[in-house]
Amino acid sequence: MRIIGLIAVYNEELFIEAILEYHLAQKIELYLIDNESTDGTALIARKYLGHGLIGIESLQRRGLFRLNQILSRKQELAQSLAADWFIHLDADEIHMPPEPGQTLAQAIEDVDSAGYNAVNFLEFTFIPTIESPDHAHPHFQETMCWYYPFLPRSLHRVKAWKKQPGPVDLVSRSGHFVAFQKQFIYPVPFQMRHYQFLSVAHAIQKYALRRHPAKELAKGKHGWREQLDPVTVRLPSCSQLHEVKDNSRLDFSRPRSVHFLDNRIARQPNRLPGIRIRDYNPVKRLLQRLVTKISK
Secondary structure, three states: OOEEEEEEEOOOOOOHHHHHHHHHHOOOEEEEEEOOOOOOHHHHHHOOEOOOEEEEEEOOOOOOOOHHHHHHHHHHHHHHOOOOEEEEEEOOEEEEOOOOOOOHHHHHHHHHHOOOOEEEEEEEEEOOOOOOOOOOOOOHHHHOOEEEEEOOOOOOOEEEEEOOOOOOEOOOOOOOEOEOOOOOEOOOOEEEEEEOOOOHHHHHHHHHOOOOOHHHHHOOOOHHHHHOOHHHOOOOOHHHOEEOOOOOOOOOOOOEOOOOOOOOHHHOOOOOOOOOHHHOOHHHHHHHHHHHHHHO
């Protein structure tokens, strides 16, 4: 089975080697869209051409982060590239199988064999802390060990899908949820590590200095990212987060519905509205959706 990850990058030289190395080791081939990076991102990536990286193309930026343009291009690639499955990847994400002892490719093969055509990922957001504030180096995975589960809504990250005879829609949900006809989501979620930023300076560079098209902002997209005030950036303490220890399974208790960097944080509760955290079971909720769909 051939699985291709579609990844778009802009000035990601701190992330790119680790992200490529990881997914290639998981037997996922990669196709890279370079959004006119001005650092060493493309140069680093070119070393992997012919070694699992099947192509690199350039996409014009023109001074703005045009998410819809990037997602539309990924939709086109999902139609034109020869593959059995696709994964929509970002440069700061690591996608993991649901169980240890198997590769991501093997896990997706199991999903396919079971008759499903899409996979949801639980998001675990890794960030620096007051006690350990700077991880702006290529070995960030080894040093940044604190995280929080992030779940603003159920089925928040449906980002892997079986190649479809018709088009898929990544744009409508800003790349968080791929939509297509006769979708059948695997009831057991996979996991995704999201390394949101590596230091306060990196957060400012990545978000506060980024600009977006006015049309996308008018539709309510990008939210806090466009409005992030560098003065308001505050790191949490390690005690406020979960910690990875000895490659143990990630803990999905106490998920947040708002990111730490979000300017709304002072106005938002630290849990999902209407859901008691102790009662939250993502597998149970997905199974309930599956039963409902079958009954229809």
